[in-house]
Amino acid sequence: MFYAAAIFDAHSVTIAGPTHAYKGRCFCPNCGSSVFAFIGEEIELHLGALDQPEKFRPTYECWVARRASWVPRFSDTVTYAKDCDAN
Numbered sequence: 001m002f003y004a005a006a007i008f009d010a011h012s013v014t015i016a017g018p019t020h021a022y023k024g025r026c027f028c029p030n031c032g033s034s035v036f037a038f039i040g041e042e043i044e045l046h047l048g049a050l051d052q053p054e055k056f057r058p059t060y061e062c063w064v065a066r067r068a069s070w071v072p073r074f075s076d077t078v079t080y081a082k083d084c085d086a087n
Helices: none
Strands: 005-009 020-022 025-027 034-039 042-046
Touching: 005 034
Parallel strands: none
Antiparallel strands: 005 042, 020 025, 025 034, 034 042
16 A cells, blocks of 8 residues: 655644544544544645645655555655655
């Protein structure tokens, strides 16, 4: 499984509207879709939940050690074998 997320300092983002949460992961209360997650002092906004996800371009990739062979590589990105802070 993989997903794309825009990552920001958690204090710079305001969330409006109801969500349901489990261990830092937040979901739409109507359909159960994953919308965002808190990771330490950061918030990951899942691009699939945004109206205009194309506004964001990847700058780095995590867990490339587990990349499926059919997932293309992004050019001009920093890659990490595992988590960014675990390398």
